Amino acid sequence: MSLSELEPGKCAIVESILGGKYLRQKLVNLGMIPGSEVRVIRANKMGPMVLDVQGSQIMIGQGMAKRINVKQK
Amino acid sequence: MSNKNNITLAFTGNPNCGKSSLFNALTGAKQQIGNWPGVTVERVEGQYKYKEQNYNIVDLPGIYSLSPSSEDEKVSRDYVLSRKADLVVNILDSSNLARNMYLTAQLIEMKVPVVVVLNMMDLAESNGLQIDIEHLSAHLKCPVIGVSATNQNDVPRLKDFLDVNTSQLPTSPTILKYPNEIENLVNKWMVSLENKARELSIDSRWMTLRLIEEDQWITSIVTDAEILNKDEITTELKHIKQILNETADMVIADYVYGAVNGINREVVKRIKKVKPISDIVDSVVMHPILGVPIFFAVMMLVFFVTIEIGNYFVDWFDTLAGIVFVDGLGSLLTAVGAPEIVSFFIADGIGAGIQMVISFIPFVSFMFLMLSLLEDSGYMARAAFVMDKFMGLLGLPGKAFVPMIVGFGCTVPAILATRTLDNKRDRMITIFMVPMMSCGARLPVYALFAAAFFPTKTGLIVFSLYMVGILVAVLSGFLVKVTMFRGEPSHLIMELPRYHVPRAKHILLHTWARVLDFIRRAGQVIIIAVFIMSIFSSLSFGDGFNPDNVTESILAAAGRFATPLFSSIGISNDNWPATVGLFTGFFAKESVVGTLNAIYSQLGNIGIDSASSAGLSVLKSYFSPAAAYAYLLFILLYMPCVAAVSAAMKEISVSFGLLQALYLTVVAWIVSTLFYQLVEGHDPIYIGIALGLAALIIAIFTMIGKSLPKDELTA
Incomplete structure (x- = not known):
């Protein structure tokens, strides 16, 4: 499933990232690499998602969240 | 050492x-x-x-x-x-x-x-x-x-x-290990890179790993020096991707994270779990419904401080700078016996330019101060969150809303405020839109005309102008997004910083540095432009230098010459002072009123002192109500003042600043012509020209868009 479908409070493991080098680089910088765990803190269809990634809060737009495949835990 | x-x-x-x-x-x-x-x-x-x-x-x-x-x-x-x-x-x-x-x-x-x-x-x-x-x-x-x-x-x-x-000077001997496929390639390539690495005094293993990651800089060094050729590199990397089922850069990142996560597990112990206070604040500030009014309240505060409090100081700065650099400098030069023409150009040319730069300092300072506060407190990231969906329609990040709000006060600080945006494409689109947010200097012009022509509907007229500005800004933003600045819109991904109490010293030092930078960068252009305008307004073809005779100046001559261009918006040839007003509006939009006042009164009529009803009737003899509104539309949209143009030039590039000024002026002509011709003129030729120009803009922008390198913008 894509990250954008994940509901608040749920945890998931990042499986793959569909996107160019620039986009992937930004995700890598913030610790979102395949195999890393994310937890959804805030999400609604009106705006970006807020995730907990390795203890820091990451804000990510819906468009980008759609391009990240995750496996719900 | x-x-x-x-x-x-x-x-x-x-x-x-x-x-x-x-x-x-x-x-x-x-x-x-x-x-x-x-x-x-x-x-x-x-x-x-x-x-x-x-x-x-x-x-x-x-x-x-x-x-x-x-x-x-x-x-x-x-x-x-x-x-x-x-x-x-x-x-x-x-x-x-x-x-x-x-x-x-x-x-x-x-x-x-x-x-x-x-x-x-x-x-x-x-x-x-x-x-x-x-x-x-x-x-x-x-x-x-x-x-x-x-x-x-x-x-x-x-x-x-x-x-x-x-x-x-300790250098850690730690070497991170990667999967065998990558290590083998490192061993294979490192030997040939050794010399180049020594020459650049960088580590050869590091250099080889970056080559494997397809780092642009290292790759071009290696291929330019013909150490390895491009095909050779691509073949090897493709091979790795096949085996590892992932690109080499991701595999390397994965291993680095693996190593640091391993260390992290060994040295960090979690004794208890704590819910940070910022989570509680965020559940209000980032609430899907509550977040919006909070955001607007914060924006109102930014606007109020930048413009209202800034404005209070502008008068002080302006008056003081006028006394010192214009009057003082003029008297001094006269006292030492300088010829009138010299003292005029130095005092009313350069001196007035310096005065103008100084008068912008309060706006710019308060804007930078407020921006630093927003950033340092951690709220800016939340503002980006709240406005993300809305601004996303224009392909802009939520943060781009802040400069737009500041633009209602003054375009110059608004252009500088785009520095908070992360990539150049976003900055260019935002700067493109900002001048159409009607700035405070345009308000006196609207107020004067609205009072003269629409005394019962003053508020509605002024409000409609603001709305037209926003509408044209949104359309323009959309136009440049789909023509000139195509390519991937910037995706929002950022860390939410923790809230903290803003650090006073840090903020003041940075605000001061940014203000100095503004004075240095935009100051020169403003002074030169004001100087040139003072020459045009004080010299005439007939009797040479005569600063008191504006009606005969080169500026007035140019106004008379250009007036036929504005017949489409209802300005008749004998209303050439209206055109001169547009020229002086290039200094500062509010000076349109002063210019009209000076020329109409020199032409033998009573001045249009806004307080007297006799004055207002002078305007009525020159404009029809529809022409007056068309003129206001033109003032709203045409090129921003010299300070704003120079700010755009310095922030992006000279050609960008010029293109924007030209675009705005043409759009102003199109919009005001369409309005006047639909309401009063009914001339199909003008309507045709206006629509043709609009089509031409789209064509030119599309062409520019195709010639722009894509990756340069998003970097």
């Missing part, structure tokens, strides 16, 4: 790791703020003295990694590689060690002398974390110290730690 008189330390670390607080604690007020050459990245340097030794700290921009995908990262990496710093001081946020250590691992791989400072130990502790510093130091094979900027004793401890390590 303790015999050296000056030791240079490079501070590097993730954004929000408390790096600048630590920097401030060490250097005090002894710091210089400027820009790195060629980019808009801020360069901060500071000094301190310890045990008879001078230390110079270069505070590099906050970054997450050294893979140069942003200007900040590129500047940092180039600086570390240049070896201009004796020691790299890597500052880590203790409460988020794993992610922060990713950068540490990259620094260690560069084989430059590095020490690690664990900052915000107090915060980590209150978050329920316990860190074994000695153990961490053993793992990284690099000196580590733990500090909290709030603890006074930690500053001398840190100074001592840096003193010890600058005499040893």
